[in-house]
Every structure is written in structure tokens, then in C-alpha cells.
Amino acid sequence: MAKQRVKERTPRYSTAEHGEVVLYQSHDGTARLEVRLERESLWLSLDQIALLFQRHKSVISRHLRSIFSSGELGRDSVVAFFATTAADGKVYSVEYFNLDAILSVGYRVNSRTGTQFRIWATSVLREHLVRGFTANERRLRELKQSLRLVEQVFDHRDVTVMIAASNPADRQSVCQMIVNMINERN
Template sequence: MKNDETKNEIIIYTGGNGQSSIEVRMQGETVWLTQKQLAELFDTTKQNISQHIINILKEGELQTDSVVKNILTTADDGKKYQTDHYNLDMIISLGYRINSRIAMSISMQ
């Protein structure tokens, strides 16, 4: 998908344990998360998320142009960076592939 610098709604998701939380970017009718946020959400490594995303796209389960959006974000250092974000379809697909207690609880909701 093309670059997008529009204003978005940010929602804070708190896990069932009440301890973990993550900022979720809402745009339109879907959410958008970075690989880092996905790793936090599923309590796994960014490398694990990356490998699953590669496999999901390579196997044709999802199409890149419909689930990946490059969004201009501002980092803690004040600089702007182009960062890939993944939508709810990718989040659900990852939930089915990642073997973790958190992934199972997200898939069941």
C-alpha cells in the first residue's frame, strides 16, 4: 500500500492480565500494528513475527497490498521514519500460527 501520513486514532489495548498494554493505530475500520507491536502483543520476538509474516505472504494466505501499509511515524528521537504496519487480517493469521497463551486468547475473542 502507499505511504500514509494521515491522522489516526490511537487506542491503548490492555491484555487480560492487566499488565501488558499496547498502543493500537485505528484507521478506517481496521487496526494497524508494527512488527514490534505484534511481538509485544503475542509475547514473542520480532524475528518470530517477521518469519511468520514472510511465510503468510509467501504461501499466498494474504496479499501484501491488502494487509501491509507503510506509515510515516515519529520516533522518540523526533525523527520521522517509514514503518510497515499490518492490519487486523494479518494479526488474526499470526494468532493462528503463533503458539502462545496470548495468541490463543486473542484468536478466541
């Protein structure tokens, strides 16, 4: 998938019965796939997965059986049947596999395309982890700053509450001072 691009002529179309379909074609032209986007996932048939990884359907089926029997993925959560029109014009119920299953097969299949897929998937995963770590670091810094602000407000609040408790007539001005202090820091 690292060397695939969206085909420019008809990149996307949508139909009521098929959801959104995206057309992908590899740079060398050997793989052209109509990828189904539905239920917040990407779906490929067994034939499409075999084409994607340039392996026979029996090899892909064997990997999928192994994935399901090992408990790596639950069949019910990654398989769906969609009505698909075949070359003969008839509509068939075809088994499709979601992105989780496709990724699992990609990490098992032994082909040049499989190797390219693993390199691509690993780099994407690494990038997401690094970005996530960086974003979490930033959020942690912001959280620490907010915590310091809250601590300062509580320190001031304790003092002002003691003042307000000692002199009930000043209660309104003390409350307004707290509100102003919070607003200044935001």
C-alpha cells in the same frame, strides 16, 4: 486480546496525520498498545504484534513471510507504511499490518497469549456466525411471507385484470381495489 480492555485514562485520540488511535492494555499490564484505526481497519507495527503475542519480532516476521508466500494474504492488501515518531523524536516510515494479517499471525503463533487469542477469536467468530444464521433465518421467514403476499396479490390481480378487460368502465375501480389490497397488507 480476550483479556484486554481499553485503558480509561486516555482511551482515544485523533490526529490529522495518524487517524484515530486507541490505547489498549492487557489485564496483567504486560501489553500496552496504541492501536491505529485507519482505512476501516486496525493496524499494528511488527513491534506491536510481537508485544501482543509475547513473541520475538523474528518469530512474527517468519509467520508473516509464510502467510505471504503461501498466498493466504496478499502483502499489498494488508501492509501500509505510516509516519511514526520514534522515542528519539525523529519521524520514520514504519510498516504496519492490518487486522487480517494480525488474525493470521494469531492463529499461527505458539504462546500462551496466542492460545488466549485463538480462543477469543474462535468464540467471536462462532458468535457472529450464529447471529448471522439467526438473522438470515429471520430474513428468510420475512421473505417467504412477502412472497406469499405477492402471490396473493397476483392471484387477485389476475382475476381483477380479467374483470377490467371484460368491462373497461370498471378499470379505475379495479385498479383502486388492487392499491387498497396492497396497502392493507403492508
